[in-house]
Amino acid sequence: MAFKPVTITPVHDWNGITSIALQDVDMEMGQISTTLKRLARGFPIPVLFNDQLLECSCALDGGLTFVDTEIGAIYLHGMDQPNGAQYEFDVYLQGLPIYSSHSYTSNRHIIHLDSSRFHARLPDRDKLVDEADVIKRIKAVLAQTIEQRFIQMKTTLSDEEFVGFYEMLRHWELLKLLNDVPVVPPEALREIIAYPVCDTEVFDNFEQQPDKAMTRIEILARGIVSIDDDIKQDGAGRYLFAWSRDYLLYHGTLDSGHWLHSLVRHLNDEELVIETVNESHQAQFQGDWCWVSVRFCDAYQIRLGQDVVEITADACYQGQENADDIIVPKGDSSAQVLQQMASFRSEYDEFQESTFESDSDAFVAFVVANTASDPANAMQRLLPDFCGCPALYGIAFLVELDQQGKPASVIAYPGIGSNANPSYQHE
Structure with a gap:
């Protein structure tokens, strides 16, 4: 990139306007323009750069309404209508920027320090003398000024309008001003x-x-x-x-x-008590991620104090610190309750979507099977997909389960289907 040698020299004319002449300094033109715009923003007299008047939007006479305080003049931003916490600010001394808080937003309070009380570090005048102490004082006065403005506003705004400034009141620790406002x-x-x-x-x-x-x-x-x-x-x-x-x-x-x-x-x-209504049985769900005991019932009641609600349509997980089980009423045949029991996040905090989906599908089949009135229908819901086992296609089986739900015996009937196999006994 080519650089143009220039020198920045202030030239004062009889109208009091400061203009800039460019001669012999090694500086890129865009950088000069950006720097001058920043420096001129709060300057007390007009500034020309290449015959163009630079914006002085933060100057004392730039159209903003300033409040006189013990540290100088303060413009409060964001007091006309709610717009977040409004905690950032720019500080000027003799019209030049000398401090800026976190620069995450362009919406900022403007503070012009009294030059008879505050001084800049020489020779560059780019830092305040005793900056940490000065900034601490600035923040205290800024907070006081904001509080005084809100006390004024409370008498002129409607209750709904005033509580709209909640975020700003919270940040500046002024929520006490809401204590007697009749809306929340x-x-x-x-x-x-x-x-x-x-x-x-x-x-x-x-x-x-x-x-x-x-x-x-x-x-x-x-x-x-x-x-x-x-x-x-x-x-x-x-x-x-x-x-x-x-x-x-x-x-x-x-x-x-x-x-x-x-x-x-x-x-x-208040003590929490959950009781099932017409509980039929319990069963153990064993998914890829979730293993949990499930209680099936018509409904369940939640009691807190003297109040009781009865729920028929939404399952409830009782928590690891409590019964660590799931109550499924007859009106819920979904797998939504797994979202109460587990987040399905890995040790690296990554959501295991495929595992969540497989457990959800398995749980739906599990619930339907456990609530089906026909055992054959329940068995059909619980059977896996055998599409990868062509040797089993077209064969009828007799399956006997033991008291723990494990296969006690499986017998294939030869002669039924084209791929009939000899009988197979599994104990």
Whole structure:
């Protein structure tokens, strides 16, 4: 790449406009342009580069509304409408950028320090003197300024509009300002919208945030609970209980003095009891990944405190720390309960999709076979595919199972089918 030798020299004309002349310095033109645009962004007087006026959008007279503080002038970004936490900021001294927080976004607070109180390190003036202490002070004053603005906004905005700034209030530790607001931000609530599973990164998420803030009356009408269960370890009972009741879940983020806490029912403080209704039998499922005892019944009841729900359509895994078994009511012939028991992740944290699918297919056949009224139909559901064994095609077999479900004997009937074999006895 060719470089053009230039020199950057400020030239002041009688209108007070600073222009840039280019002479004899080894610098690439694009780099010069980028650097000058950054330096001019907060500059107090207009800057020309190659006869073009550079943007001074962060300058004190650039159209932004600044607040006078003990450290200088501060422009607060993101206070007109909610737009995330808004925690990043740029600092200027005598119009030149001297510090920038994490540069992950272009949406930033702007701070012009009072040059009579703060000084830059000589000769380059690219660092603040005692920078760490100054930045600590800046953050404290910025937080105070944001708090004062929110206190003002609370008197002018509607409740729904004010709680919309939840993310910013949370980041700046100002959630106490919501304590007496009669609506709850949706970020503090969850709804159970689908069958609970143990791993929402692998399987679908069963919780979602409400689409709007909710009033006290709306929350009272539905009820709100907290659950602190790991489904693999503790089972899905409390989640299935809350889902069947359409309870809201508290997300656990509001200030300790918020009025919502008095309405939250903490389900982990109550004993969980699950009882089957008309249990028929138990059987052992042995898949490639999951081995588990399964109890078959018409329904099961989940009891928490004085409340009982009866479930007929969704199986429940009781957790490794509890019974470590699965309860399958008559209304569920799917394999969805395996998603409560295991995430099917390898030791390298990779989802084993083929194993999950094979176990799911096997579990569906297992459930159908164990709930079929006709033993022949159950046997047919459980038989593997023999398409890779042409020597067995067209042959009839008599199969006898022992008390553990293992083949006690298998007899082939010769003369039935074109590939008839002699009788074979397996003990």
